Amino acid sequence: MAKFIFNMPDVGEGVAEAEIVEWHVKVGDTISEDQHLVDVMTDKATIDIESPVDGVVTEVAGEAGDIISVGGMLVVVEVEGEVPEDVADEAAPAPAPAPEPANEPAPSPAPKPAHPEPVEGSSSSSGAALEEKDSASTSSARTEEGAAAKNSAKVLATPAVRKRAKELGVDLSQVKPAEDGRVRHGDLDQFLTYNSGYAAAGPARADEEKKVIGMRRRIAENMAASKRNIPHFSYVEEVDVTDLEEMRAQLNANRGDKPKLTILPLMITAICKTLPDFPMINARYDDEAGVVTRYGSVHMGMAAQTDAGLMVPVLKDAQAKNVWQLANEITRLAEAARSGKATKDELTGGTLTVTSLGPLGGIATTPVINRPEVAIIGPNKIVERPMYVPDGNGGERIEKRKLMNISISCDHRVVDGWDAASFIQALKKLLETPVLIVSA
Structure with missing residues (x-):
């Protein structure tokens, strides 16, 4: 028998450490080559680590939420005979044990029974x-x-x-x-x-403690850093999107083999057309260096809810794409994010973010800025309400219209309230005159 120390492999260029998300083996398990050992996460990508050998697990490096350095001990396996040279070369034992986590990991819990034990009525007198x-x-x-x-x-x-x-x-x-x-x-x-x-219809759900790890911990850290470091302010305006929705319906009715349009690609196109007059919105603020970079290109982040948590894939050079190209790219990036296949490049480099809750959009939102960006825009749900509109004869009439609120949150260190309000008013004018959105 030989002891094989499988070290944390290099999972990507520039990656120095990874977080343990979930173990799929425990001490005492007999494992086979290529068996799924553990999920680790780095840079918002979750990676499956597989075993290079057959054997019995005698030690694991920690529990979910612990950070493991590349090259540090991940798992120890007892193998029959000698470790093959190619495997030993690929994942050679570290010369010294990896540092222990700050809190010594608790022993692996015993497997829970498939069904919980009864809490009440378990005495022998009532059992029958x-x-x-x-x-x-x-x-x-x-x-x-x-x-x-x-x-x-x-x-x-x-x-x-x-x-x-x-x-x-x-x-x-x-x-x-x-x-x-x-x-x-x-x-x-x-x-x-x-x-x-x-x-x-049933009993109350039992209290549950769940460790904040993986993607959820990254989200928590990023949101806390954003609110801690950025003095947010929000501005909300109502927009009449009746004509925009009518134009969207017409475009979809004549789209041929093009993708079906949602309101998002039209919204992004309108934002890109408005930004040249408001460069302070499409920017990133390096608060440590005290430098604001205003970007000529629009790299639009799209907040997307996934089973793993909130992710923000980035539409690169959104200003150079038409509404159909944007629709294709939105679908592709959203699917990549939900399936966990989005690359690091597709998840970084944003200069401005749009976030929408779709049909759950609510009346108004105060979205949190995706630091180090300085603004985030949140279209809310479309509702139908009666409005006074010109009747063409100098008077007014009541008409059913489709209305939507648009929210924007800005970094008050570099964006003034007047600038944010002026930007949204210019965007509103464009959305209420939708022919200008698709014109050259």
Whole structure:
């Protein structure tokens, strides 16, 4: 038998460390070559690390949330015979043990039983009665569970969402997705929050402690740094998008093999046409160096909700693309982010961000700036309301119109309130005269 120390491999140029997201093996497990050992994350990309050898795991480097340096010990495996030379060369043992984490990791917890132990009614005196009662209800309960499982199986959802719904006892077929027919964690949250009747049908959900790790920890750190370092202010204006929506419908009706347009590519085109007169909005602020860089090109970040958390893929040179090209790129980048395949280049380099909650957009939002950018724009949901409009004879008439609020948050160190308000007013004029958006 030989001991093989598998060190943290180099997972990318310039990467010095990675965070453990989830272990797929534990001490005592017998593993095989190419078996999935652990998920680690660096630069917003999650990477699967596989075993280079067969053997038995005798030690792991820490628990979820710990940081492992490249070249530091990741896992120790006891192997039969000698370690093959090519494997030993590829992942040679470090000359000295890797530093221990600040808090010594707790022993790996024992596997939890498939079903929790009963809390009440477990005494021997009541056991027989409970068993008899359970037997009488087992058949109908299994029938109901089977029907719910069958319905849930037809719903589009990731394995993580299905697992969570199963743990909560939620039938996914009852959850209405916010977009594209796929149920996501946010949809499940909405269902649990607002469907009080469903919640009342069973016992209260048990309290749960969940360690903040991986993407969620990165998001927490970035948001905290943004609010801590940037004096935010927000401005909201109402825009009449009736004509814009009518133009969008006409474009879609005659699009041929082009992608279907949402309002987002039209919004981004309008923003790009407005920015040349407001260069202070399309900028990044290096507060350590005290330098503001105003960009000529618009590298538009798009805040996208994924199962792993909020990600911001970047539309490079958005000002050089027409609405159809933007629609294609928006779809491609959003899918890459949701599937975890977005590259580092596709997730960095933004100069301005647009964030939208789609149909959940609300009346107004105060979005948090994606530091070191200095502004973020948030279109809200479109609603229909009666408005006074000119009747063509010098008077007014009441008409049903489609209205949408646009929010902007800015870094008050480098953007004045007047500038932000003037920018949104110029953008409003363009959105309310949509022919100007698609004209040269």
